[in-house]
């Protein structure tokens with residue numbers, strides 16, 4: 001029964017709320033440290049994310065933030081560091097025990113951080129598939145290591161919900177595992193492995209397409225890091241599956257007529273003798289100066305077969321500075 005995996009997931013996180021499990025979603029992403037931010041030990045032990053969704057560049061002008069799937073509350077505390085207003089961060093979770101645990105952790109954070117007040121975070125009981133949040137009411141909507149658990153139809157619903165609650169030009173920030181090898185059915189439908197964020201991973205292009213199909217016009221791949229290996233013998237798979245964790249930001253801006261702009265860290269450099277190169281689609285390359293370009297533009301420039309235009313491969317660590 002497909003619905004059962006959602007119940008299994010709730011039970012996994014009920015347990016993870018009651019008994020912190022340090023290795024649950026262990027990641028190589030360093031934990032953000034900011035001046036005068038002290039993260040309580042219990043929040044670090046309950047860091048069940050697989051990357052980071054906190055990026056200072058997204059967080060100017062005291063944004064209103066939604067965070068779905070609160071875990072121990074560490075990222076909500078980090079978001080509050082930038083938002084610093086009553087109810088500036090809304091935390092939604094479907095598991096009562098997780099809401100209670102994070103509430104306790106915020107009290108601990110209050111004791112350790114003079115700038116922080118628990119009222120900066122408003123916790124709401126609710127489901128990612130039906131958010132208790134008004135339309136177009138938040139600037140940033142984040143989730144870390146929850147959406148990969150959802151099967152495709154539920155993932156579509158969860159993404160649509162994030163799109164609905166974001167203001168125009170607002171940002172969806174996600175971190176999830178991805179895998180380029182196909183996930184064997186035996187693992188894909190293993191409710192427990194899915195709930196543990198191990199077997200719901202999609203190939204990166206499919207994951208991005210799910211996001212752009214909802215209507216997000218711009219997507220940025222901010223990081224891609226090694227995450228786990230599902231080894232034959234230990235897992236029911238005939239081949240090793242390499243999981244990576246990605247950090248992605250998607251902007252709710254209009255869809256360009258020629259399709260979404262997906263930035264994966266590609267750069268174009270003009271090496272010719274003219275004053276500049278103009279592709280007449282909004283990109284002017286100055287001699288020997290790098291210009292960050294989206295994959296669509298990189299492909300168009302490559303297709304010109306112009307020896308004076310060099311286009312770099314994807315780094316998957318894009319951090320702004322481009323024009324598509």
Ligand SMILES: C[S@@+](CC[C@H](N)C(=O)[O-])C[C@H]1O[C@@H](n2cnc3c(N)ncnc32)[C@H](O)[C@@H]1O
Nearest residue numbers: 013047048049069070071093094095127128144
């Ligand atoms: C893998 S943990 C990630 C926690 C947190 N984002 C972090 O980075 O530490 C998944 C979180 O999503 C919550 N969750 C599970 N199913 C949910 C659902 N359908 N709607 C909202 N939250 C859900 C769990 O209770 C848990 O807090």
